[in-house]
Amino acid sequence: MSRFDQRLSEILTHATDVFDEKGYAGASMRDLSRASGMSLAGLYYYFESKEKLLYLIQRHTFTTILERLRTRLEDVTEPEARIRVFILNHLEYFLANQKSMKVLSHEDEVLKNGYGAEIAAIKREYVRICVELMEELKRARDLDFSSRTATLSLFGMMNWIYTWYKPRVDGNAEELAREMGDIFLRGVSSGKASKKDPEKRTDLIL
Amino acid sequence: MSRFDQRLSEILTHATDVFDEKGYAGASMRDLSRASGMSLAGLYYYFESKEKLLYLIQRHTFTTILERLRTRLEDVTEPEARIRVFILNHLEYFLANQKSMKVLSHEDEVLKNGYGAEIAAIKREYVRICVELMEELKRARDLDFSSRTATLSLFGMMNWIYTWYKPRVDGNAEELAREMGDIFLRGVSSGKASKKDPEKRTDLIL
DNA sequence: ATATTTATCGAACGTTCGTTCGAACTCCTG
DNA sequence: CAGGAGTTCGAACGAACGTTCGATAAATAT
Structure with a gap:
């Protein structure tokens, strides 16, 4: 499992927490950024939207x-x-x-x-x-x-x-x-x- | 039932349609305005948020x-x-x-x-x-x-x-x-x- | 040590968000 | 028909939205 995949699945985990709590529409990219400890722009290195x-x-x-x-x-x-x-x-x-x-x-x-x-x-x-x-x-x-x-x-x-x-x-x-x-x-x-x-x-x- | 209450319940009906379709967070006040045929500002005469x-x-x-x-x-x-x-x-x-x-x-x-x-x-x-x-x-x-x-x-x-x-x-x-x-x-x-x-x-x- | 790829970031883009405000329109009552 | 209350609206507010971009930092390869 590559470093990329590992980091991606960490982000997925944190994003799941946020979606669970606020719902998909109610969660902002800035919420996800905060939860995963990565900058807003940094997230887009791992997924496109x-x-x-x-x-x-x-x-x-x-x-x-x-x-x-x-x-x-x-x-x-x-x-x-x-x-x-x-x-x-x-x-x-x-x-x-x-x-x-x-x-x-x-x-x-x-x-x-x-x-x-x-x-x-x-x-x-x-x-x-x-x-x-x-x-x-x-x-x-x-x-x-x-x-x-x-x-x-x-x-x-x-x-x-x-x-x-x-x-x-x-x-x-x-x-x-x-x-x-x-x-x-x-x-x-x-x-x-x-x-x-x-x-x-x-x-x-x- | 007053004119106010009647109009309000019409708005509630249309808003229900929109929430049903897009979810609460995903529905915008502008969506509700469009669906109920009333201006964005007009809605706020009937409810405060x-x-x-x-x-x-x-x-x-x-x-x-x-x-x-x-x-x-x-x-x-x-x-x-x-x-x-x-x-x-x-x-x-x-x-x-x-x-x-x-x-x-x-x-x-x-x-x-x-x-x-x-x-x-x-x-x-x-x-x-x-x-x-x-x-x-x-x-x-x-x-x-x-x-x-x-x-x-x-x-x-x-x-x-x-x-x-x-x-x-x-x-x-x-x-x-x-x-x-x-x-x-x-x-x-x-x-x-x-x-x-x-x-x-x-x-x-x- | 240097060059190259991989990873991260601050800043900003244009758009859309919920809400407000004062002006205008409609309607009922005197 | 005058006047006040009830109703509607266009325009605008600041904030937050998803996404982009060029620069920089860290990790890897030469």
């Missing part, structure tokens, strides 16, 4: 969590266990990198065109995997529920924690993953749900 | 949904039904006022000091009611789960919809409330969950 900086943060965060997920899923075949792996992976990374994940979640719509499209593609792939896990579970247990609503509800449960999680009160990722996994999996485990429209589309429009 | 404008939007949205909830809960006594009333009320208002609710959810932390404290107090009361419904259910059915985690997970499921809801795909509030109610209530209905720490605190620190 504020927008690109957000892109770099989001891409790194998203590709990392996706990578870890893929590795972990390799070892597990049972459908419910695979969903629990998904939940645990998501929450573990979320809590260990709360600021990055808030910047990823909260600044979801600010990147436009090229950068935005690239991040959106990673996101689509991440969600697609989760929907597939739902489909596996439905097939294995002959369940009937909307994979789309279920998946997006699950993401809601998990992603919302950035608004309320307090380490001292809410325990670690394992506990939380177990609690949320219990609620979600038991909630979804019954033929009764969503009987009305079993052909409900499962592809996602995001 | 951009911050106050966000406060007015958030307060109106939050007090309205809270008011409706109280009215609806008066008619229902059975614990599970009361939670379903909460979910339906929340989702109905959320979908009918998507932009306002996004501004309320997404710009949660931007108001500081006086204004922020007032909104936070309404929020605390709203969440407190939901936690109490959980406690009622637990008592009535002798269940054992963390009211805090359950409540906040439920809020996550519901509030996250502003990131994915498409009317044509996801149906109306009733359907969604039934689906999410099924998942959540079935998920929470079992003595097995969270057995490990039955004394887990139920008061919320937000």
Whole structure:
């Protein structure tokens, strides 16, 4: 890892802190300069615009969590266990990198065109995997529920924690993953749900 | 309703559109001026700062949904039904006022000091009611789960919809409330969950 | 030690920001 | 129709914005 890359990732870390606290639009380049201990002009040696900086943060965060997920899923075949792996992976990374994940979640719509499209593609792939896990579970247990609503509800449960999680009160990722996994999996485990429209589309429009 | 109040609420509506689209920090007073068809200076006849404008939007949205909830809960006594009333009320208002609710959810932390404290107090009361419904259910059915985690997970499921809801795909509030109610209530209905720490605190620190 | 690349900086650019102010317009009341 | 209150506006304020540029300092290579 070159000196350049190392310094860049330090800047990314500090920028993440600032975006977390003030939001992307609310954070100024001068804020970032102050936080990273580098001059305003100096920052532009490492990236060409504020927008690109957000892109770099989001891409790194998203590709990392996706990578870890893929590795972990390799070892597990049972459908419910695979969903629990998904939940645990998501929450573990979320809590260990709360600021990055808030910047990823909260600044979801600010990147436009090229950068935005690239991040959106990673996101689509991440969600697609989760929907597939739902489909596996439905097939294995002959369940009937909307994979789309279920998946997006699950993401809601998990992603919302950035608004309320307090380490001292809410325990670690394992506990939380177990609690949320219990609620979600038991909630979804019954033929009764969503009987009305079993052909409900499962592809996602995001 | 005075002419002043009427014009103000028109401005609030247009401002909500702009905040929804660009975020509070990303929206300029000139954007708001353009959207509401009034001159930049003219806006300041109706409110004294951009911050106050966000406060007015958030307060109106939050007090309205809270008011409706109280009215609806008066008619229902059975614990599970009361939670379903909460979910339906929340989702109905959320979908009918998507932009306002996004501004309320997404710009949660931007108001500081006086204004922020007032909104936070309404929020605390709203969440407190939901936690109490959980406690009622637990008592009535002798269940054992963390009211805090359950409540906040439920809020996550519901509030996250502003990131994915498409009317044509996801149906109306009733359907969604039934689906999410099924998942959540079935998920929470079992003595097995969270057995490990039955004394887990139920008061919320937000 | 010198030359060359890599890294950092102060100062400034033009633009946009939230807000103010006094003048003007509109409207209701006497 | 005169007059005062209620409403709207153009123009401007100083401050802060994202970005650029040429000079300088530090690190590396010769």
